[in-house]
Amino acid sequence: MAGIDNLGQSGLSYIDQLKSLQDKNKPDETTGKQDLKQEDFLSLLTKQLSQQDPFKPVSNDQMIAQMASFATVDGIGKMNTQFENLNASMTSNQALQASTLVGRDVLVPGAAGVKQANDGMAAMVKLPQSINNLxxxxxxxxxxxxxxFDVxxxxxxxxxxxxxxxDDNGNPLPAGKYKVRASGMADGExxxxxxxxxxxxxxxxxxxxxxxxxxxxxxxDSPVRLAEVLEVGKA
Structure with missing residues (x-):
């Protein structure tokens, strides 16, 4: 900017103050947050105006552009906060809706499943074409x-x-983890x-x-994302 380029010795003082302010507002290493606010920008603008070259002052257009930039940065910060609040609200709403799934069966990707005591196990197989003997x-x-077994x-x-x-002899197997695999003749193999x-x-x-x-x-052993669920069983 014209005012900053012609500050001379006073400009060095302004730059030193700017660096000092930047160091003061560095992101917290523990939180990653930055505390630079709109009032800090206005303070810098005021300092720039007080130390500018009177023979080459900052033009009105430059001042307006800088103030508009500060307002934009502040607006983006507020918008980010609003999006975070909206995201938290949507997540809570999703969790409330997902709570209705407790006690119900859901279909999830993967051949590994869990057999409960005195019970069987259900699975879903995706076939690219008709299979005679699955x-x-x-x-x-x-x-x-x-x-x-042949289905x-x-x-x-x-x-x-x-x-x-x-098992193959008709004896009940204990509860635990089991893997279901499906195969058949497709395209001659x-x-x-x-x-x-x-x-x-x-x-x-x-x-x-x-x-x-x-x-x-x-x-x-580990939770499954709701987005991965392929089907929800009847209540």
């Missing part, structure tokens, strides 16, 4: 094959498959198909301030 294999947490012909798209919780499993919702979490709503699922 084979289902169930493995325990150690990766051992505990059950194999017959299935059309393309999502097909629900049910496992009764028994045996292929594995993507599988998703159902799980029961225990509770709802707000996440870590990132706007995500998380679901604690029965038997799962």
């Amino acid at each position: 084979m289902v294999r169930v493995e325990n947490e150690a990766g051992q094959l505990v059950r194999t 017959g012909s299935k059309p393309p798209g999502d097909s629900r498959i049910e496992w009764d919780g028994n 045996n292929q594995e198909f993507p599988v998703s499993t159902y799980a029961n919702v225990n509770s709802v979490l707000l996440g870590k301030g990132d706007g995500n709503v998380l679901l604690n699922l029965a038997g799962f």
Whole structure:
């Protein structure tokens, strides 16, 4: 700016004051926040005007432009605060709506699921085309094959498959984590198909301030994001 370029010795004093103010308002290393406010900009503008070269003063256009810039910065700061408040409000609303899922089954990506005691397990397999003989294999947490069965012909798209919780000899298997795999002949070769499993919702979490709503699922070690849920079972 013209006024600053022609300050001479007084300009050095102004620059030193500017640096001092900047050092004072450096972001807090612990919070990452910056405390530079609009009054600080106005203080700098006043200091600039008091030390400008009287033969080459700052023009009215420059002053207006600077003041407009300060107002814009202040407005952006307020807008960011409003967006943060809106995001927090939307997250709370999502969590309130998600609380209605507690006790219900949801479909989540992944072949690993949890079998409850005296119960079976349901899964969903996505087929690219019609399959004549869809084979289902169930493995325990150690990766051992505990059950194999043929669910017959299935059309393309999502097909629900049910496992009764028994092994190949009809003996009930204990509760725990199991993995469901599905395969069949497609395009002349045996292929594995993507599988998703159902799980029961225990509770709802707000996440870590990132706007995500998380679901604690029965038997799962870590929560699942609400956005990942593919289907919600009937109440």
